[in-house]
Amino acid sequence: MKKDRGGLIILIAIFLIVALLIPLSCHEQRAETTDVSNCPSTLATTEVETTTRRPTVTTTTTTVPTTTPPTTVDDPEDETPPVTECGLLPADVYQKIAPSVVSVHVSIPASSLYSKREEIFSGLIVDESGFVITTYSLLERALDYRGVLLSNASIRIYVKGMTQALTATIAGYQKTTDLALLKIQDTEDIVFPALILAKDPLLSVGTPVYCVGYPPLMVKEGGLTAGFVTSLYRITYEEDGSPVGLIETTIPSIPVYAGSPLVNEEGEVVAITSGHLKRIYIQSQGFAIPSPIVLDVIDRIMSQSEDAPRKRAGLGITILGDEDTEIFREMYGNPVGLYINLVKSESAAYTAGLNEGDILLSINGQPMESVKDLLLFMDGQAVGTLVEMSIYRPGDNRTMLKTCYLLEEKP
Structure with a gap:
């Protein structure tokens, strides 16, 4: 009887010891599992052995791939500018176009109807010798009935990087398209930063565009606005075959930026903004002349300047x-x-x-x-x-x- 009681006491003692040791071993196993989950090389083994902790292991696997791809930020040979899926970034567009954008100041003498005033707007250098394309409507008041600059009127051009204004004359204009071509005088062999206009740009409703104008006096650097094309007008023709057309955009018509280039996301000049809305007081939309029409006007003016003008x-x-x-x-x-x-x-x-x-x-x-x-x-x-x-x-x-x-x- 005493032997049976002694055996029973020994069994109960062994049971109590085992019951105390099992929680301790489980705690050590959890610690090992946690340490292993942080190691990519043993991740698959841990997932198999600890099936009851699958959510923890799955969460760990989502963070492991972020450490594997190589980085290209520190590659010194990669000097290409950052490009979006659609084209150049706005900052790159501005840096490319801004040096060729000028400020045009037209001094208009007093008349019986108006006091002396000055019109300030933008223009684009289209030839290294100093030809500038801009809007016609804002310098119209400085011309007489023959289309010649008034005797007391003057045109000054401000180019980025130059502290002094340069005088300019009118090489020609076309009133229907609201375009004028100016020629900078006394260039002294200066090579101006000219831009080439796109010959056949792909424009459609919704095409993103940027306008880069010459900023006002109190703006140190700027003149960039963004929008998209809202309307494409039908092409019409003058009696000599000259094409006439317009595109409408969401970029407001601000007088100081009239005559500035309209640029697509590839950095191509696709149009020249028009300033004819100034007297209509509508600032929620803007108009521009497509670059193929601008090129046609420039070619016609340049060809006429070589020969004596004839009456048509x-x-x-x-x-x-x-x-x-x-x-x-x-x-x-x-x-x-x-x-x-x-x-x-x-x-x-x-x-x-x-x-x-x-x-x-x-x-x-x-x-x-x-x-x-x-x-x-x-x-x-x-x-x-x-x-x-x-x-x-x-x-x-x-x-x-x-x-x-x-x-x-x-x-």
């Missing part, structure tokens, strides 16, 4: 292209003819009573069915020639005859 006769209208005219014809049932989208003030067409939206059917009996027909008729016509035009007016749904004498064409 003109009606004073712009017409829609053949493809768009055909679209309008199908939409509204117009007769075959040229769609007039603009009648210039004080022109021959203006005095004859032509309106925007009229359809030009014929001139002196010659049918006007395409843009080429008008160009061929106007080529070689003399100033003062009497012309008779057959016009269809959609608003009145009637055809009428209009006569006028051709006047001298103005830019």
Whole structure:
């Protein structure tokens, strides 16, 4: 009996000792598991052996890959500027374009209607010899009726990096497109930082664009604004075949930045901003002239400056292209003819009573069915020639005859 009690006491003692040792061994196992989970080389083994702690192991595996990829920040050979998925960063666009943007100051003398004043806007250097393309509307008041700079008016150009202003003259302009080409004088063999305009940029509604203007006096550095294209206008043509067009953007028309370049994300100059909204007091949107049209205006002005200017006769209208005219014809049932989208003030067409939206059917009996027909008729016509035009007016749904004498064409 005593032996049975002694054995029972020994079994109970062994049981108590085992019960005390099991928690201690489990604590050591947890510590080992935690240490192993921090080691990438034993991660798979730990995940298999500690199935009851799978959430802890899974969390650890998400942090391990962050230490494995190589870094390229310290690579001294990689000197390319940071580029987004769509193109250059805004800071890179500014650094590329800003040196070629200038400030244009036009001093306008007092007249019977206005006191002496000064217009300040921007421009872009497009030739190393000192040619600057800018907006026409803000220097229009400095010209006389012939389009010549007034005797007491002056144009000064401020170039980044130069402390002194440079004088400039007007090489030419085109009022319809709101563009003027200036020439810096007394350059003394200075090579200016010129930019090339894009010949055929890809523009569509929603295309991101930047405007880089010359900042006001109290702004040390800046002039960068960002937006996107909201509208693309139909291309029209003047009587000599010059294209006319506009794009609309979300970048506000600020007078000091008028004439500045519009740039896409690749750093290409795709347009020149227009300043004609200044007198309309609308600052929530902006307009710009596409670069292909700007290049056409520059080429025409440069070619005219080489030869003596000759007088050209003109009606004073712009017409829609053949493809768009055909679209309008199908939409509204117009007769075959040229769609007039603009009648210039004080022109021959203006005095004859032509309106925007009229359809030009014929001139002196010659049918006007395409843009080429008008160009061929106007080529070689003399100033003062009497012309008779057959016009269809959609608003009145009637055809009428209009006569006028051709006047001298103005830019």
